[in-house]
Structures are given as C-alpha cells and as structure tokens.
Amino acid sequence: MSLREILLPDPPRRLPHARLxxxxxxxxxxxxxxxxxxxxxxxxxxxxxxxxxxxAIATGAALLAIELYxxxxxxxxxxxxSVVMKLAVLCAVPFAWNTRVPLLFAVVAIAGVGxxxxxxxxxxxxxxxxxxxxxx
Numbered sequence: 447m448s449l450r451e452i453l454l455p456d457p458p459r460r461l462p463h464a465r466l467x468x469x470x471x472x473x474x475x476x477x478x479x480x481x482x483x484x485x486x487x488x489x490x491x492x493x494x495x496x497x498x499x500x501x502a503i504a505t506g507a508a509l510l511a512i513e514l515y516x517x518x519x520x521x522x523x524x525x526x527x528s529v530v531m532k533l534a535v536l537c538a539v540p541f542a543w544n545t546r547v548p549l550l551f552a553v554v555a556i557a558g559v560g561x562x563x564x565x566x567x568x569x570x571x572x573x574x575x576x577x578x579x580x581x582x
Contacts, residue, residue, distance in 0.1 A: 535556065
C-alpha cells in the first residue's frame with residue numbers, strides 16, 4: 447500500500463459513528479468557546495477560564511481528527527483549512543494572552559465564514575484545484 451493510498455484513500459475511510467462523535471464534540475466545542483469568549487469579554491478570572499480554553503482546544507482537535515480519519519483530502523479543502531486555521535489561532539491564546547479577546551473573536555469569525563460559505567467553496571480543494579462537492 448502506497449503512502450498516497452494511506453493518506454488519501456479513494457473512497458475515503460468511514461469512521462463508525464462519526465456523525466455521533468462529530469455532533470457530541472461540536473456541541474461541547476461550541477459551549478466551551480462560547481463560555482471562553484464571554485468569560486474573557488466580561489472579565490471572568492483566568493483561573494476559571496483556562497480549563498475552558500483547554501476544552502475548546504481538545505474538542506477542536508477531536509473534530510479535526512474525526513474529519514482527517516477519512517482522508518487528508520479534507521485538510522486541503524477551504525472548509526478544512528478554515529478549521530485548521532481556527533484551531534491554530536485558538537492554540538495561540540495561551541502564548542498571546544494579552545490579545546486573547548481579539549484572537550477569540552477571530553476564531554468566531556473564521557468559524558462563521560468557514561461553516562457558512564457555499565458548499566462549492568467549502569469543498570474547493572487546493573490539492574485538486576476543483577470543488578470536491580458531489581453534484582446533485
């Protein structure tokens with residue numbers, strides 16, 4: 447089996463119960479990031495917010511892993527790249543603590559744009575230079 451077949455299987459691998467895992471992780475992720483942003487905006491103590499930051503990072507990483515399990519193709523699509531970028535900005539918060547509120551607003555902006563762009567754009571692959579969205 448070649449490296450390409452392992453990383454970019456055709457058809458993509460199927461993770462059993464992927465939808466369930468995705469919904470659970472996404473729900474926890476949304477709650478964690480909402481709590482985190484709101485807490486920082488309203489001046490909640492960092493001691494109370496740091497666990498929410500780590501939970502947001504962990505659930506974001508889990509969501510990324512769920513998507514990448516099928517194929518690394520997803521990471522080259524604009525939607526996948528927006529998730530990677532969002533997680534990278536979220537991971538920057540502990541290292542740029544004084545700019546955490548603008549960084550967290552950037553995370554929300556990237557998430558909003560990435561998840562609401564048209565399917566044709568969201569599934570556009572920089573690897574294949576075309577939309578990977580199935581027609582129909």
